[in-house]
Amino acid sequence: xxxxxxxxxxxxxxxxxxxxxxxxxxxxxxxxxxxxxxxxxxxxxxxxxxxxxxxxxxxxxxxxxxxxxxxxxxxxxxxxxxxxxxxxxxxxxxxxxxxxxxxxxxxxxxxxxxxxxxxxxxxxxxxxxxxxxxxxxxxxxxxxxxxxxxxxxxxxxxxxxxxxxxxxxxxxxxxxxxxxxxxxxxxxxxxxxxxxxxxxxxxxxxxxxxxxxxxxxxxxxxxxxxxxxxxxxxxxxxxxxxxxxxxxxxxxxxxxxxxxxxxxxxxxxxxxxxxxxxxxxxxxxxxxxxxxxxxxxxx
Numbered sequence: 001x002x003x004x005x006x007x008x009x010x011x012x013x014x015x016x017x018x019x020x021x022x023x024x025x026x027x028x029x030x031x032x033x034x035x036x037x038x039x040x041x042x043x044x045x046x047x048x049x050x051x052x053x054x055x056x057x058x059x060x061x062x063x064x065x066x067x068x069x070x071x072x073x074x075x076x077x078x079x080x081x082x083x084x085x086x087x088x089x090x091x092x093x094x095x096x097x098x099x100x101x102x103x104x105x106x107x108x109x110x111x112x113x114x115x116x117x118x119x120x121x122x123x124x125x126x127x128x129x130x131x132x133x134x135x136x137x138x139x140x141x142x143x144x145x146x147x148x149x150x151x152x153x154x155x156x157x158x159x160x161x162x163x164x165x166x167x168x169x170x171x172x173x174x175x176x177x178x179x180x181x182x183x184x185x186x187x188x189x190x191x192x193x194x195x196x197x198x199x200x201x202x203x204x205x206x207x208x209x210x211x212x213x214x215x216x217x218x219x220x221x222x223x224x225x226x227x228x229x230x231x232x233x234x235x236x237x238x239x240x241x242x243x244x245x246x247x248x249x250x251x252x253x254x255x256x257x258x259x260x261x262x263x264x265x266x267x268x269x270x271x272x273x274x275x276x277x278x279x280x281x282x283x284x285x286x287x288x289x290x291x292x293x294x295x296x297x298x299x
Contacts, residue, residue, distance in 0.1 A: 002041075003296050004039040005293070005294050006037040007034040008137040009034050009137055010035070010079075011086060012029045012086065012166055012256055013026065014249070015213070016028075016190070016194045019190045019191050020145070021127050021130050022148075024146065026130070026132050026145050028136035029142055029287065030139075033080075035076070035137075037096070041073070042070065044070075049074045050074065050076065057092070057121040058089065058095075058096050061116070076092055083168060085168060085250060086256065086281075089176075090117075090133040093134065094137050110138070132145045141287045141290070142154065142156065161262070162260050162285075163285050164259065165282070166258060166281045167233070167257040169227075169256070169257060171229055173250075186223060190220075190223075193212055193215045193219060196212045197209055197213065210245045220253060226253045230257065231248075234248065236276060237257070240269065242265040242268070243262075246258070
């Protein structure tokens with residue numbers, strides 16, 4: 001009897017939240033720690049899904065294919081323990097889809113994955129989710145996704161003297177509830193900045209990439225798409241001379257802040273962040289792989 005472990009990285013929108021909702025260009029970062037799904041054989045004809053809410057997209061997927069999933073004892077492991085902001089819900093859905101495909105010797109098809117997610121994750125009210133987080137967690141690394149053009153590109157971290165950091169604000173916003181509201185935003189200025197950022201990434205131009213991150217943060221503020229609590233933290237972060245960029249990520253930038261800083265001053269910056277009682281989740285220049293599946297023998 002074998003135990004299956006499926007894992008996917010955490011995701012963070014670096015550029016292009018809101019733009020992605022229109023199917024346009026977005027850039028996401030995949031990082032550690034990873035979400036995991038522990039799958040063991042289950043002989044009883046009942047559903048066992050630890051850590052997955054029945055009304056989540058993953059829970060709905062399980063119930064839609066109950067005959068299949070009741071063969072397994074399924075345990076979801078969230079390294080953040082419900083903190084939010086790094087893609088726990090999309091991770092569940094992706095890993096459950098991967099389990100089904102693995103058991104049937106099928107590849108994960110991007111189009112089918114997104115169609116299934118849209119059917120189960122969106123009620124038809126408000127703005128549908130982009131699905132960009134699913135793609136980022138599937139492929140890993142720095143993931144460029146352009147839904148309207150069916151384009152996906154993967155990058156490694158190209159900057160030799162700059163590290164990134166992910167700071168949690170201590171707040172949490174349920175994106176699916178937020179998208180049910182009437183949200184107004186101007187895509188064009190945001191999209192132009194995303195294009196600039198992607199070009200900088202392709203050229204390994206750190207100066208232009210820093211500018212793109214800061215310009216996108218400013219553009220979000222101008223369109224009133226940043227929580228005031230996040231904006232206060234952003235202003236604090238940018239008072240440090242070796243923190244080059246800071247931006248709230250995802251819906252209203254509520255949960256997570258992305259920073260770029262001088263790698264040579266890492267120790268000083270980490271101490272400064274700690275002294276200011278900010279919650280640094282991860283930092284460095286490594287990016288995480290996409291979905292991984294491994295087998296082990298049950299004890």
